[in-house]
Amino acid sequence: MTGPDPAVAAVRRAVRTELEDLPTGSLVLVACSGGQDSLALAAAAGFLGPRMGLRCGAVVVDHGWRPESAQVCQVAAASCRGLGLDPVICVTVEPGTRGGPEAAARTARYRALELAADGSGAAAVLLGHTLDDQAETVLLGLARGSGTRSLAGMPRRRGPHRRPLLGTTREQTGRACAALGLEPWQDPANDDPAYTRSRLRSSTGLLTDLLGPGLTGALARSAQILRTDADALDELAGQLGERVRRSGPPGTLAALDVVGLRGAPAALRRRVLLRAVRDAGSPAGAVGSRHVHALEALVVDWHGQGPLALPGGLSAHRECGTLLVVEARHGVRRGGSAARQPARDGRTGPTDEHRE
Numbered sequence: 009m010t011g012p013d014p015a016v017a018a019v020r021r022a023v024r025t026e027l028e029d030l031p032t033g034s035l036v037l038v039a040c041s042g043g044q045d046s047l048a049l050a051a052a053a054g055f056l057g058p059r060m061g062l063r064c065g066a067v068v069v070d071h072g073w074r075p076e077s078a079q080v081c082q083v084a085a086a087s088c089r090g091l092g093l094d095p096v097i098c099v100t101v102e103p104g105t106r107g108g109p110e111a112a113a114r115t116a117r118y119r120a121l122e123l124a125a126d127g128s129g130a131a132a133v134l135l136g137h138t139l140d141d142q143a144e145t146v147l148l149g150l151a152r153g154s155g156t157r158s159l160a161g162m163p164r165r166r167g168p169h170r171r172p173l174l175g176t177t178r179e180q181t182g183r184a185c186a187a188l189g190l191e192p193w194q195d196p197a198n199d200d201p202a203y204t205r206s207r208l209r210s211s212t213g214l215l216t217d218l219l220g221p222g223l224t225g226a227l228a229r230s231a232q233i234l235r236t237d238a239d240a241l242d243e244l245a246g247q248l249g250e251r252v253r254r255s256g257p258p259g260t261l262a263a264l265d266v267v268g269l270r271g272a273p274a275a276l277r278r279r280v281l282l283r284a285v286r287d288a289g290s291p292a293g294a295v296g297s298r299h300v301h302a303l304e305a306l307v308v309d310w311h312g313q314g315p316l317a318l319p320g321g322l323s324a325h326r327e328c329g330t331l332l333v334v335e336a337r338h339g340v341r342r343g344g345s346a347a348r349q350p351a352r353d354g355r356t357g358p359t360d361e362h363r364e
Contacts, residue, residue, distance in 0.1 A: 012187070013183065013184065013187035013188075015179075015180045015181070015182075015183035015184040015187060016051075016052075016184045016187050016188060018176055018180050018184070019048050019049065019051075019052045019173065019176060019180065019181060019184045020052045020055060020056060022052075022172045022173055022175060022176050023049065023052040023053060023056055023134070023172045023173075024056055024060070025172070026134070026164075026170050026172035027056065027060060027062060027132070027172075028060075030060075030062060030131050030132065031131075032061035032062070033061065033062070033063065034062050034063070034130075034131040034132070035062075035063045035064075035065060035128060035129060035130045035131060036053060036057070036062055036063070036064045036065070036130060036131060036132050036133075036134060037064075037065050037066060037067050037097070037121075037124060037125060037128065037130045037132070037133045037134070038050045038053050038064065038065070038066045038067070038088070038093065038133075038134045038136075039066075039067050039069070039117075039121055039133055039134065039135050039136065040066045040067070040068055040084055040087075040088050040136075041068070041069070041084060041136075041193070041195070042068070042080060042081075042083060042084030042087060042192060042193035043136070043192050043193055043194075043195055044178070044181050044182045044185045044192035045136035045137070045138050045141075045173065045178065045181045046135075046136035047084075047087060047181075047185055047190050047192045047193075048136070048173075048180075048181040048182075048184040048185050048188075048190075049134055049135075049136045049172065049173060049181075050066055050087070050088050050091050050093060051091050051184070051185075051188055051190060052172075052184075053091075053093065053134060054088075054091035054092040054093050055091075055092075057092070057093075058092075063094075064092075064093050064094075065088075065093050065094055065095040065096060065097065065128070065130070066085070066088035066093045066095075066096045066097070067096075067097045067098075067099060067120070067121055067124045067133070068081050068084045068085045068088065068096065068097070068098050068099070069081075069099050069100075069101060069116075069117050069120050069121070070098065070099065070100045070101070071101060071113050071116065071117070072100060072101070072102060073113070078100075080193055081098055081100075082098070083193065084193065085098050087190070095128065097124050097128065099120040099123075099124060101116040101117065101119070101120050102116065111293065118169075121133050121168075121169070122167075122168070125168045130168065131168070132168055132169075132170050133168045133169050133170070134170050134171075134172060135169055135170065135171045136171075136173055136181075137162055137171045137173060137174060138173045138174065138176050138177060138178050138180075138181060139173075139174060139175055139176060139177050139178075139224055139225065139228050140177060140178040140224055141162070141174075141178075142161045142162055142174050142227070142228045142231055143223070143224040143225075143227035143228050143231075144208055144209060145161045145162055145231070146159055146161050146227045146228070146230060146231050147208060147227065148208065149161075153297070155297070156234050156237060156238045156241065157238045157242070159230070159231065159234050160231050160232075160234040160235035160237075160238045161228070161231030161232075161234075161235065162174065162231075163235065174228070175228075177224070241275055241276065241279060242279060244276055245275075245276045245279035245280050245283065246283075248268075248269075248272055248276050248277075248280050249264075249280045249283060249284070251265075251268055252264045252265040252268035252269050252272075252280065253265075254330050256327075256330060256332050256334075257327075257332075259334050259335065260332050260333070260334055261287075261288035261289060261322065261333045261334055261335065262284040262285070262287065262288045262331075262332070262333035263330050263331070263332050263333075264280065264281075264284060264330065264331045265329065265330060265331075266306075266307050266310075266326065266329050266330060266331055267329060269281075269307045269331070270307050270308055274304070277304060277307065277308075278300050278301075278304060281300055281303045281304060281307075281331075282295060282300050284333060285299070285300075285303065285318055285322065285324070285333060288320075288322055288333045289320050289321075289322060290318050290319045290320040290322055291319055291320055294319035294320065295318070295319055299316075299318055299319070302316050303316065303318075303324055303331070306324060306325070306326050306331055307331060310326060315336075317336065318333070318336075321335060321336050321337070322334065322335060322336060323335070323336040
């Protein structure tokens with residue numbers, strides 16, 4: 009008896025591995041756009057669900073970008089039902105423009121997926137990102153000058169989201185759809201040069217010609233190595249953050265001991281600063297390396313700098329050996345980073361420096 013096409017088998021094997029830890033009867037949702045990656049994923053889930061004792065459904069998100077998007081959503085939903093997925097949930101979102109169209113759409117999509125999972129009681133939501141997507145994410149991070157965490161690419165799991173196909177190529181998902189007689193939707197945005205990822209995708213062939221056919225796999229392996237390193241650094245930074253955390257005056261959103269931070273390795277210190285600012289309310293995507301380096305200067309290169317403005321309407325300054333993050337409208341308290349008060353030796357300078 010002839011088995012399934014090798015590409016179909018590869019996709020099914022990846023999905024089975026990702027679902028093996030779920031209890032019998034669990035509901036799994038597939039995020040399906042109707043494109044080849046998510047359609048191949050949906051087909052594998054529909055095939056494996058009954059065999060693994062799982063209930064498999066789908067979520068189809070309509071971003072409303074194009075006049076035909078509602079029809080595309082309905083066609084994708086019908087394809088999912090034809091693959092045996094139930095329930096199939098269609099959600100319409102309004103992405104807005106914050107952070108650019110791609111980032112806004114991604115934020116709205118993940119929010120819709122989380123709401124669908126919560127509302128249906130799903131144990132997991134499967135996403136169709138492939139090895140090629142992972143490689144593109146690493147290249148985009150390199151182009152932006154990103155740090156270890158961004159270069160680590162997309163995690164296999166985060167919260168309810170799981171990415172079974174990170175070891176599967178885009179070529180395999182396309183062959184799987186063809187072998188199963190499925191007709192994926194070709195998103196025009198994938199070829200639109202207005203989008204950064206689309207421009208990168210169209211140039212991948214050139215990069216492969218220049219650097220060799222193993223480029224995609226090598227980038228994905230680099231992401232996995234960097235993710236292991238980033239996880240270890242984040243754990244150490246979390247321990248440091250607990251040691252240097254202090255209480256501040258009323259209205260303080262974050263307070264960190266300057267001496268403890270100054271003596272720490274830069275890789276850990278910067279992670280603590282970034283996490284503190286994000287936890288205080290700065291939007292994650294808005295806090296960049298320049299903000300972190302300016303914060304770090306308040307710790308290691310203190311010479312009386314004024315308050316530092318941060319994204320999200322926050323402000324940071326030093327006061328009595330402590331780095332404080334507050335809402336900008338609260339201003340700087342006495343002894344803060346404006347530091348124009350007379351120091352104890354009669355000079356004009358930062359009063360907290362004499363206490364460290």
